[in-house]
Amino acid sequence: MSRVFISDGAQAREISLDAFCARTEDAPFSWVHVDGWQEDARAVASRCDHMPEAALSALLAQETRPRCTLMGEGALINLRGLGVQDDPTGDALVSIRLWAEQARVISVSYRPLAAMEPVIARMLAGAIHDPGDLIAELSRHITEALDPEIADLGDSLDEIESGMGESSAAEARRQVSEIRATAISYRRFIAPQRQALERLSAADATWLQPDDRLHLQEAADRCARMAEELEAVRERSALAHEELTDLRAERLNRQALIISVVALVFLPLTFLTGLLGMNVDGIPYAHEPWAFLGVVAVCAIMAVAIGGWFFATHWLRR
Structure with a gap:
């Protein structure tokens, strides 16, 4: 107006x-x-x-x-x-x-x-x-x-x-x-x-x-x-x-690093369990009652050792 x-x-x-x-x-x-x-x-x-x-x-x-x-x-x-x-x-x-x-x-x-x-x-x-x-x-x-x-x-x-x-x-x-x-x-x-x-x-x-x-x-x-x-x-x-x-890029890189570390920890464990899981004769201690617990203990020790090495070398340091 x-x-x-x-x-x-x-x-x-x-x-x-x-x-x-x-x-x-x-x-x-x-x-x-x-x-x-x-x-x-x-x-x-x-x-x-x-x-x-x-x-x-x-x-x-x-x-x-x-x-x-x-x-x-x-x-x-x-x-x-x-x-x-x-x-x-x-x-x-x-x-x-x-x-x-x-x-x-x-x-x-x-x-x-x-x-x-x-x-x-x-x-x-x-x-x-x-x-x-x-x-x-x-x-x-x-x-x-x-x-x-x-x-x-x-x-x-x-x-x-x-x-x-x-x-x-x-x-x-x-x-x-x-x-x-x-x-x-x-x-x-x-x-x-x-x-x-x-x-x-x-x-x-x-x-x-x-x-x-x-x-x-x-x-x-x-x-x-x-x-x-x-x-x-x-x-x-x-x-x-x-x-x-x-x-944001730093957070993505850190998440990718954690995923890579987890993959590296389980890589030898996967190899070990895959090797022992073959259906062929000659696998050591295959019929022993303690064999399963023994394999689990070996895997746990390997995982702790590999994880400890990553922490000791500051791969996961913020």
Whole structure:
């Protein structure tokens, strides 16, 4: 659903899109948020005299990456943030496209952004007075929501690494693979988002105040730190996956070694019992009453001797 907010500098209120398009004079500051699946974007764009056609096409594009492009009197900014929890479709990071110019911001998104409601609350509370305030506030809420999510990836990996010898190797490998895929997916957008925020903070735009530039640079710094953390998580995940694979191979090798030792222990016993089990004349003590117990005792002594030799030579040492 499209939403429109206008501010006179002291207070802000929400109006309908039709009322906004019917206004004959511009408000000191207006923010129009458009649902990309509806046909409202072009009607709203008609209110912006300085919006290039390229900017309108970028606002309506479904596949985007974070960027900041200065176009005439305005700027096109694409950002990515966490989506709402009950939206299972698509990537975890939702894109929002913004066209900012003097006294006006138009934003378009195809999926709900988790940071929108806090920003709208700040807007209605009268804390946002110009495009710089809005973009800085949106960037701050996006980075604050992403920070604990990325920290949780590192904590989850810490738990897997600390319990690597206790948990199931197959389950641990699956968890590590999920963490690595998530880290790669997040870093794909957070790294260019840092560059976009840095470029916007240094842009020569009259609607950006010094405090707006400071907040944008702070958000860019947090993005840089998160990108470094994601890179570390990605590398640690690769190392943990290799270690889990080596652990599994070591267990398989040990099991194969035990099977080989057991086979070597029973190999001479099998030869002895097979030799004495031939149905031919001349087998010694074949008719003696103690012959069976004697063969069993000889086999037991041979098995103990061979097993003792394996232990003495550390074949079964951990």
